[in-house]
Amino acid sequence: MSHAFSHWNARTREGIAVVDRRGMVKASLAGIAGLSVPELLRQRARAATQGQPSATGKSVILLWMAGGPSHIDTWDPKPDRPYENRGPFGVIPTRLPGVQICEYLPKQAAMLDKFTILRGVDARNSNHEPNKVFQTANLEAEPRTNPKGDSYPAIASIVAKHHGANNPAMPPYVAFMRSRSHVAYAGMLGRRYDPFLADQAARLPVYDLVGTDTGKVAGGNLFNLPTELSSERIFERRQLLTRFDKLQRGLDQAGSMDAMDSFSRQAIDMVVGDSARNAFDLTREPEAVREQYGAHLWCQQALLARRLVEAGVAFVTLDLSYHTASGTWDTHGDNIPPYGGIWNGLRPLLPLFDHLLTTLVSDLERRGLLEKTLVIAMGEFGRTPQIGTQDSTDGRNHWPYVMSMCMAGGGLKHGQVIGASESDGGYIRERPVTPGDLAATIYQHMGVPLTTTYDDERGRPHPIVNSGSPIRELW
Numbered sequence: 001m002s003h004a005f006s007h008w009n010a011r012t013r014e015g016i017a018v019v020d021r022r023g024m025v026k027a028s029l030a031g032i033a034g035l036s037v038p039e040l041l042r043q044r045a046r047a048a049t050q051g052q053p054s055a056t057g058k059s060v061i062l063l064w065m066a067g068g069p070s071h072i073d074t075w076d077p078k079p080d081r082p083y084e085n086r087g088p089f090g091v092i093p094t095r096l097p098g099v100q101i102c103e104y105l106p107k108q109a110a111m112l113d114k115f116t117i118l119r120g121v122d123a124r125n126s127n128h129e130p131n132k133v134f135q136t137a138n139l140e141a142e143p144r145t146n147p148k149g150d151s152y153p154a155i156a157s158i159v160a161k162h163h164g165a166n167n168p169a170m171p172p173y174v175a176f177m178r179s180r181s182h183v184a185y186a187g188m189l190g191r192r193y194d195p196f197l198a199d200q201a202a203r204l205p206v207y208d209l210v211g212t213d214t215g216k217v218a219g220g221n222l223f224n225l226p227t228e229l230s231s232e233r234i235f236e237r238r239q240l241l242t243r244f245d246k247l248q249r250g251l252d253q254a255g256s257m258d259a260m261d262s263f264s265r266q267a268i269d270m271v272v273g274d275s276a277r278n279a280f281d282l283t284r285e286p287e288a289v290r291e292q293y294g295a296h297l298w299c300q301q302a303l304l305a306r307r308l309v310e311a312g313v314a315f316v317t318l319d320l321s322y323h324t325a326s327g328t329w330d331t332h333g334d335n336i337p338p339y340g341g342i343w344n345g346l347r348p349l350l351p352l353f354d355h356l357l358t359t360l361v362s363d364l365e366r367r368g369l370l371e372k373t374l375v376i377a378m379g380e381f382g383r384t385p386q387i388g389t390q391d392s393t394d395g396r397n398h399w400p401y402v403m404s405m406c407m408a409g410g411g412l413k414h415g416q417v418i419g420a421s422e423s424d425g426g427y428i429r430e431r432p433v434t435p436g437d438l439a440a441t442i443y444q445h446m447g448v449p450l451t452t453t454y455d456d457e458r459g460r461p462h463p464i465v466n467s468g469s470p471i472r473e474l475w
Contacts, residue, residue, distance in 0.1 A: 056447045057166050058372045058410070059309040060159070062317045063302075063357065065379035066131065066182045067327025070396050071404035072385065072425040073342050074102050074350070076119045085385055085424050088343050088394055099417055104350035107358040108406075113415040114361060116407045116474065120419025120428040123381035123400040126435070128181070129326050131380050135184035135317075137439030138466060153454060154184030155439050156315040157193040158464050162448045167312020169275035171196035174308055175317040176301045179324040183317060188456050195317065202280040202304055205297045210338035211322040211348075213297075223277045279311035280304065293359055296352060302360045309364075309373050314446070320353070329379055333392020341395035342387060353377075361408045374410030374445050376438075379403070385426040402428045410445050412474040436468020444470040 070087070072078055077100060078086045091100040094112040101109055101117070108115065125142060126133040132141035136152045143149035160172035175195035177183045186193035203220035205213055278284055285303065293299040298320055305316040321328040323338055331345040339345050357377055364370040382403035383396035390397065402421045408414060419431035440450055443464065450470075453461035 056163065056372075058163075058374070058446050059166065059313065060156070060315045060374045060376065060410075060442060060446065061305045061309060061360070062135075062156070062315070063375070063377040064131070064135075064182065064317055064319050064321075065327075065329045065353075065377065066128070066178070066319055066321035067323075067330030067339070068128065068379040068381045068383060068398060068403070069329045070331060070342060070346060070383040071119070071402065071421070072383070072396075073346055074105065075117045075404040075406060076421055076425055077102055078423070078425050081424060084387055087387055087396075089347070096415060096417070102350060104347060105354045107354045111358060111361070114365075114408050116412070116414045117404060117417045118406070118419055118433050118471075119402075119404050119417060119421055120431045120433055121378075121382075121403045121405055121438075122428060122432045122434050123403045126380045126400050127398075128330070128380045130181035130184075131327075132184055134378065134380055134435050134438065136187075137435040137464075137468065139435065141184075150185070151187040151456070153187040153189040153193070154195075155442055156184070156195065156317060157186035157189050158443070158452070158454070159315050159446050159448060160186075160193045161189055162452055163314055163446045165312050165314050166309075167275065170279065170308070170312040171276075172314045173317075174198050174313050174315070176304070176319055177317075178319045178321045179327075181325075182319045182321060182327060188454055188462075198280065198304070198308075201276075202282060202300075204300055205295065207297050207322050209323045211328065220280075223280070275311060279307050279313075282307075289363070292363070294355065296356075298352065299356050299359070302356050303363075306360060306363055306367070306369070310367065310369060327379070331383065331395060332397060333388075333390045333395025335392050336390065336395070339395075341392045343394055345395075357406075364409060370409040371411045372409075374412070374442065375408045376405065376442075377407075378405035382425075385424045399426075401426065407474070412445070414474075416473060418471065418473050433471060434468055436466050437471055438468070440465045440468045440470045441474065 072085075073087050073089050077089070077091045079091045079100065090103040092103045092106060092109050094101055094109040096112050099112065101112070123134070125139040127142055127144055130143055130150070132143060132149055132152065133139060135154050135156070137155055138152040140146050141149050141152040154173075156173045163172070165172040173193065173195045175183045176198050177195070183195060185195065200219045201222040203217050206216040206218050207213055282290060282300065282303065285307065290303065293303040298318065301318050305318055308316050328339065328349065329346070330339050331341055332339055334341045334344045361370065361375055364373050364375070381398055381400040384399045387394040387396055389395045402425065419433060420429045421427065422429045443450055448464070450465050452464045454464065455461055
């Protein structure tokens, strides 16, 4: 079976007469929990010797609003427009003089000085099922129209390779995923830089496709070793593998075997050690903090995101969706279950999102993590200026010509609105921001050189930033 840890090559023959036993040992290690890092550690060691940047302590949390939230009904309201354009929601003033946002985002409004709202984001070429363009920053990453659309690496995977985890006991890129089509993967970089899918690593409530809590709890068993395999046996097998490796040391003039021992020991320590296990264990969080976040699935995942960046993960993506298809924020209309329109579909989501976002940012700040943690909330496009699409009461269809998003933290300059849409919210009026600009901003924050390239299957280099530059107003 293909999986994200195939690079262990557990079934590959190597060595001399004991190859099958060695393969057995490697297979055992590869299947423990899927947290292998020897190659990551080797990459980091090579980077250090070549003068490349290594882990900086910086991180990114991406709140992915799968389906495409309506910009007009969230961060770019049009209160003076006719109802069929402005929609059913009112507006409220914010901490920033003259800036208004949706009435269902009161907590964010009260602390908008800690956020940047971008109202002129160019989402042309972006689609969903799968969601690729904004998570890769590549306009060609559209598998519906481009057969190679899946091959372009996620921004997070680039970070995983060229920045790495801030703690070698943690994976660099973690995702809580409702559907594979909602998250971008490593593509040409290789599966070792795919996200560590964390849904089974923590005990979390189970929600159905329309957002109803089933009362069940799942996950949390990823770090449980099989009953016949104890930590002691793992280390015994590692010692056996080391003895096998000694057969080759006479041929090793460069010391690579010693390095392999070091990397492999660290990998095993990550699997059977406490760092990753503890980071995913919400029972270790004070009850008051858990209550502050709340019991909702998304809020619990947000708390886990904070715990993960605190433990050393560099990039965490939260798939904020109940539905496994196009996403819960895909509010076409009330006659298209389970999405609903603006009133029945979007309205219940906004207070929850408002609480999640502001609680996460406040908690990061309280713990001294906000300066190094860039929080981004966005979807894949905006929605139509006119309501009532697809024979609905107040649904809005896909609209890639303009969308809004927000940012906080990362030591950047916030308390501002960047860009603007036209008076009806239909097109960008000023200061467009592209997927390339977003990627360049993330890479600059994470210390990944903007001149970095990756090779395709033919060995041809591709730039990690296509026609983009860091958003200048943030510095």
